[in-house]
Amino acid sequence: MIAARLLKNGIDRRIAATIALLVGAAVLVPVLHLAVPESSPFHIPAHAVVLFGKYLCYALLALALDLVWGYCGILSLGHGAFFALGGYAMGMYLMRQIGDRGVYANPVLPDFMVFLNWKELPWFWHGFDQFWFAAAAIVLVPGALAFGFGWLAFRSRVTGVYLSIITQALTYALLLAFFRNDMGFGGNNGLTDFKDILGFPVQAPATRAALFAATALALAAFIAVTAMVVGSKLGKLMVAVRDAESRTRFVGWRPEHIKLFAFTLSAVMAGIAGALYVPQVGIINPSEFAPANSIEVVIWVAIGGRGTILGPILGAMLVNWTKSWFTAALPDFWLFALGALFVAVTLFLPKGVIGMWDQWRAARRSRVDGVVPAIGTQPRQSLGTEAAE
Amino acid sequence: MTISAPKYPASPTILVAALLAVLTLVVFAPSVRADEAVVRAGLAKFATAKGFGEVEAAVRELAATGDPAVSKPLAALSEGNLYVRKSDAAVFIATSNGETLSLADPLTGAEAGTAKAGEMAKVRVNNAVRGAIRAVSGSLTLGSGDAGVRLAAANAIFSRPDPNTIDALDAAIAKETDATVKARMQIARSSSVLASDRSDEEKSAAIKLISGLGSREALNLLTSFQSNAPDRLKEEAASAIRSINGTLMAWDVAQNVWYGISLGSVLLLAAIGLAITFGVMGVINMAHGEMVMLGAYTTFAVQEAIRATAPGLLDYSLIAALPCAFVVAAAVGIAVERGIIRFLYGRPLETLLATWGVSLILQQAVRTIFGPTNREVANPSWMSGGFEIGQLAITWNRLWIVAFSLAVFALLLLISNRSAWGLQMRAVTQNRRMAASMGIRTPWVDAFTFGLGSGIAGIAGVALSQIGNVSPNLGQGYIIDSFMVVVFGGVGNLWGTLLGAMSLGIANKFLEPYAGAVLGKIIVLVLIILFIQKRPRGLFALKGRAVEA
Incomplete structure (x- = not known):
C-alpha cells in the first residue's frame, strides 16, 4: 500500500535512492561480513557492523524527532525517553530469554531480582518471555506514553519552549524512576548479559548481521512511511501547524489532533529504534533517559537539516561518526566540538547540511537558467513562534 | 560563699577582720567540700574492700561526701589506674612506665614517688562498678x-x-x-x-x-x-506519651517546612536569573546552570587567592567572592548574548540549542582548567555549626542561604519596580514592539538583562558552593529544577518565581519522608507536568495579546 501511495504521489529521487541504498546494505553487509573471508579487503569486521548498526538506530531516532520538530514544529527534548522505553521493552524480552543461564540460575527471575531477594516476577514482567508480546510493548508503550502526554499537552495548548521543557521533565522523571532498584528494571545497572534473541545467540556473527539488516530495512521502511506522511495532506497540515498554528486553527483544523498524530507516530519510531539498538550494543541502562542524550538527538537533526527526510539521517551518521573519531583521538575536545556544533549550526546553518546543498544548487541553477528557486517544504526561519509576526 | 570586698572606709581593725574572713573562707571555702579526713577515710575503704560489691559500696560512699575532688580518684578507678600500696594500704593513682609505677595523690594529684609493680595492688573493677561510677560522677559535678x-x-x-x-x-x-x-x-x-x-x-x-x-x-x-x-501510672504515662508524640509530630512538620524553605531558597537562587531572562527575552538559557557553576568556581578561585595572600581573611572570602562571581558570570552572559543570542531573536527553540552548546563548552573549559574532580570551598566559621530551637535543628549555612536568597530577591524586586532600568525591563517583557516604539533600546535592555540574570546565577553559585560539590557538573544538577520553578511560577513576575521555588521546595521535602527522595522528586515532576496542562503559562501568567503565541 505504501509503495502504491508512493508511486502515485511520485517520490523524491534522493529518497528513493536512499531507500535503495539501505536495502542494498541490508543484503550486502551481511554477505560481506559472513561470506567474505577475513583476509579479503572486502570483509567487513564485526565492530564495524555493530557500529554502523548503531548509527542506523540513531538515524531512525533522528528521523522520528525530525517528524515532530522539522515538520510539526514541536521541539521534543525528551525523545530519548521513547527510545529508551522501546529499548527496555526489548531488554526485558532478552532478559527473559536468559532463563536459567544467569549467574544465579533462576529459571524465571532475572539475576538482579534474585540479587535483590525478590521472590516472584513483578506483574509488568509477565508476557515478556514471548517475542510477540515484547514487540507489541515496543510499539505500544512509547506510543501510549506519547499519546497520553501529547493529549494532555496539546489539548491545553502548551507550546514552544514550555513544551520543550516539560518533555525534558518527562525524560528526567523517567531517568530518576529507572535508577530506582524498586522499579524492577535493574536500577543503575540496567539490563545486560543477554544471551539469545528469537533462539539465536546475540553475539554470533550471523545474528549481528541479521540485526544490522533488520535495522537497515526498518530505517528504509520508516523513511518511506515518513515520506508518505509528509507528502500527504496531513503532512501539509503539519507544516501549516508548524508555521502558523493559530491560523491553521482559525481556518478550521484541529492542530492538537495533527500534533498528537505526529507525536505518537514519532514516539513509536523512536521506540522501534531503541528496540533495535539494545540487542546490538548488548545493554540498556537508565542513562539513556538522560536529558543530555535527547538534546544531542536534536543537534543531529539540526545539522543534517530539519524539515527534510534525509537530513536527520545524514546528521545522525555524521555527528556520531565524528563522535566516535573524537572520543578515540581527542577525548577532551569532544564536548568543545559538540558545543561549537550547536552554536555554529544554529547561527550559520539554520537549514542544515542538506538545506545548504539545496540552496547552493538552486542558486547555481537560477544563475544558469534564471529561475527563482522554490524552497518547498523547507522550514521558515522562525520555527515554533508566531510572536514575531 | 563569695567574699564581699570591703566597701566601707578601711579602718585597720576592719581590714584585719576582713583578711581573717578571707582566710577562713579560703580554707573552708566551698561548703560542698567535705572534710578531707572523711574523704580520705572513704578512699581507704578501697584498700580493704573485698569483692566488687564492696568496691561499689565504697564508690557510693565516696560520692555521698559530695566533694567534687573525689571525681578524680573515681575516674582513675574506672580506668583501672587506682592502686593500693601493699606495705601501708595507702591509695594512689598510678601510671605505669614499664617496670615502675609513678604514684600520685588521689585527691590533690601531687606526685608521690614511684613504686615497683609488685609492691602495688590494683583495685579491680567490673562493669557494675564502672556503671556506678558513671552514675555518681554526674551527681558529683552538680556542685x-x-x-x-x-x-x-x-x-x-x-x-x-x-x-x-x-x-x-x-x-x-x-x-x-x-x-x-x-x-x-x-x-x-x-x-x-x-x-x-x-x-x-x-x-x-x-x-x-x-x-x-x-x-x-x-x-x-x-x-x-x-x-x-503500676497500672495507675501506666495510664498517665500512656497519655504523656501520646502528648509527646503529638508535639514531636508538630516539630516534624516544622522541620520539614524548614527543610522545604531551605531547598526552596536554593531553587529560588538558581531559578531567579533564569526567570528574568526568560521573562524579558522569551529565551531559555540552557547555559544558566553553567553560570551558577562559574560563580562557584570563582568562589573557589577567590578563596585560593586569599589563602595565598592573606590567610587571616579567609573567613571573609565568600563576601569577596560575591562581586567577583557576579562580574565573571555577568561578563560571560553578556558575551553570550552579544555573540550568539542576539542573532537568534524570534527563534527561541534555536536559542535553546545554541545555549546548550555554550553550556557544553563552558563545562569542558572548566574541566580543562580546574580538572574534573570536585573542588573544596571551605565553610567560613560564621557559617558552620548550627543551633536548635526545640526539636528543630537549624544549621547556620542553611540559614544564611535562606537569608541571602531573600535578600537577592528583595534587591531584584527593588531594581525591577523602582529603577528606570527595571521599568524598561518590564515594558519589554510585556510588549517588546510597543516598548521599542516608545524609544526603549530593546537590544540594550536585552544585553543588560541577560547580564543581570547571569550575574545573579553567579552569586547563586557562591551560595551553592557552600552546600554541595563544586564540580564541572554543578550546573547540570540545578538546571532542570530551575526550569521547573520558572515553568511553575510563570514569567514576568518575580513573586511567581518566589512562590514557585518555595512550593516546589516544600512539596519535595514533604513527599520525601513518605515516598523517598527520588520518588518524591518524580511525583513533583509529574505534578508539574499535569499542572502545566491547567495553566500553560504558570502561576503568574502575563495576560494580553503580546504574549499569545
Whole structure:
C-alpha cells in the first residue's frame, strides 16, 4: 500500500535512492561480513557492523524527532525517553530469554531480582518471555506514553519552549524512576548479559548481521512511511501547524489532533529504534533517559537539516561518526566540538547540511537558467513562534 | 560563699577582720567540700574492700561526701589506674612506665614517688562498678561552679537515671540560680524518681514534668517506664506519651517546612536569573546552570587567592567572592548574548540549542582548567555549626542561604519596580514592539538583562558552593529544577518565581519522608507536568495579546 501511495504521489529521487541504498546494505553487509573471508579487503569486521548498526538506530531516532520538530514544529527534548522505553521493552524480552543461564540460575527471575531477594516476577514482567508480546510493548508503550502526554499537552495548548521543557521533565522523571532498584528494571545497572534473541545467540556473527539488516530495512521502511506522511495532506497540515498554528486553527483544523498524530507516530519510531539498538550494543541502562542524550538527538537533526527526510539521517551518521573519531583521538575536545556544533549550526546553518546543498544548487541553477528557486517544504526561519509576526 | 570586698572606709581593725574572713573562707571555702579526713577515710575503704560489691559500696560512699575532688580518684578507678600500696594500704593513682609505677595523690594529684609493680595492688573493677561510677560522677559535678558543667551533669543523670542521685539533685536544685540549669536538673530528678521506688504521687508529678519536655529522649524514657509501671501510672504515662508524640509530630512538620524553605531558597537562587531572562527575552538559557557553576568556581578561585595572600581573611572570602562571581558570570552572559543570542531573536527553540552548546563548552573549559574532580570551598566559621530551637535543628549555612536568597530577591524586586532600568525591563517583557516604539533600546535592555540574570546565577553559585560539590557538573544538577520553578511560577513576575521555588521546595521535602527522595522528586515532576496542562503559562501568567503565541 505504501509503495502504491508512493508511486502515485511520485517520490523524491534522493529518497528513493536512499531507500535503495539501505536495502542494498541490508543484503550486502551481511554477505560481506559472513561470506567474505577475513583476509579479503572486502570483509567487513564485526565492530564495524555493530557500529554502523548503531548509527542506523540513531538515524531512525533522528528521523522520528525530525517528524515532530522539522515538520510539526514541536521541539521534543525528551525523545530519548521513547527510545529508551522501546529499548527496555526489548531488554526485558532478552532478559527473559536468559532463563536459567544467569549467574544465579533462576529459571524465571532475572539475576538482579534474585540479587535483590525478590521472590516472584513483578506483574509488568509477565508476557515478556514471548517475542510477540515484547514487540507489541515496543510499539505500544512509547506510543501510549506519547499519546497520553501529547493529549494532555496539546489539548491545553502548551507550546514552544514550555513544551520543550516539560518533555525534558518527562525524560528526567523517567531517568530518576529507572535508577530506582524498586522499579524492577535493574536500577543503575540496567539490563545486560543477554544471551539469545528469537533462539539465536546475540553475539554470533550471523545474528549481528541479521540485526544490522533488520535495522537497515526498518530505517528504509520508516523513511518511506515518513515520506508518505509528509507528502500527504496531513503532512501539509503539519507544516501549516508548524508555521502558523493559530491560523491553521482559525481556518478550521484541529492542530492538537495533527500534533498528537505526529507525536505518537514519532514516539513509536523512536521506540522501534531503541528496540533495535539494545540487542546490538548488548545493554540498556537508565542513562539513556538522560536529558543530555535527547538534546544531542536534536543537534543531529539540526545539522543534517530539519524539515527534510534525509537530513536527520545524514546528521545522525555524521555527528556520531565524528563522535566516535573524537572520543578515540581527542577525548577532551569532544564536548568543545559538540558545543561549537550547536552554536555554529544554529547561527550559520539554520537549514542544515542538506538545506545548504539545496540552496547552493538552486542558486547555481537560477544563475544558469534564471529561475527563482522554490524552497518547498523547507522550514521558515522562525520555527515554533508566531510572536514575531 | 563569695567574699564581699570591703566597701566601707578601711579602718585597720576592719581590714584585719576582713583578711581573717578571707582566710577562713579560703580554707573552708566551698561548703560542698567535705572534710578531707572523711574523704580520705572513704578512699581507704578501697584498700580493704573485698569483692566488687564492696568496691561499689565504697564508690557510693565516696560520692555521698559530695566533694567534687573525689571525681578524680573515681575516674582513675574506672580506668583501672587506682592502686593500693601493699606495705601501708595507702591509695594512689598510678601510671605505669614499664617496670615502675609513678604514684600520685588521689585527691590533690601531687606526685608521690614511684613504686615497683609488685609492691602495688590494683583495685579491680567490673562493669557494675564502672556503671556506678558513671552514675555518681554526674551527681558529683552538680556542685561545680561552671553552669555548663552543671548542665552537663544534669543531662548525664537524665540519660542514666539513678535513684541514688535524687538527694544530690535536691540539694543542687535548692542552690541553683540559673533557670535553665535548674529546669534541667528538675527534669533529671524526675527521670531518677521514675527509676526509684518513690511514691506514686511523686512519680506522676515526674511524668508531667517529663512530658512537658516533648523530646525524643523523654519519649524513650517514658516508654521504658511504662512497660513496668503500676497500672495507675501506666495510664498517665500512656497519655504523656501520646502528648509527646503529638508535639514531636508538630516539630516534624516544622522541620520539614524548614527543610522545604531551605531547598526552596536554593531553587529560588538558581531559578531567579533564569526567570528574568526568560521573562524579558522569551529565551531559555540552557547555559544558566553553567553560570551558577562559574560563580562557584570563582568562589573557589577567590578563596585560593586569599589563602595565598592573606590567610587571616579567609573567613571573609565568600563576601569577596560575591562581586567577583557576579562580574565573571555577568561578563560571560553578556558575551553570550552579544555573540550568539542576539542573532537568534524570534527563534527561541534555536536559542535553546545554541545555549546548550555554550553550556557544553563552558563545562569542558572548566574541566580543562580546574580538572574534573570536585573542588573544596571551605565553610567560613560564621557559617558552620548550627543551633536548635526545640526539636528543630537549624544549621547556620542553611540559614544564611535562606537569608541571602531573600535578600537577592528583595534587591531584584527593588531594581525591577523602582529603577528606570527595571521599568524598561518590564515594558519589554510585556510588549517588546510597543516598548521599542516608545524609544526603549530593546537590544540594550536585552544585553543588560541577560547580564543581570547571569550575574545573579553567579552569586547563586557562591551560595551553592557552600552546600554541595563544586564540580564541572554543578550546573547540570540545578538546571532542570530551575526550569521547573520558572515553568511553575510563570514569567514576568518575580513573586511567581518566589512562590514557585518555595512550593516546589516544600512539596519535595514533604513527599520525601513518605515516598523517598527520588520518588518524591518524580511525583513533583509529574505534578508539574499535569499542572502545566491547567495553566500553560504558570502561576503568574502575563495576560494580553503580546504574549499569545
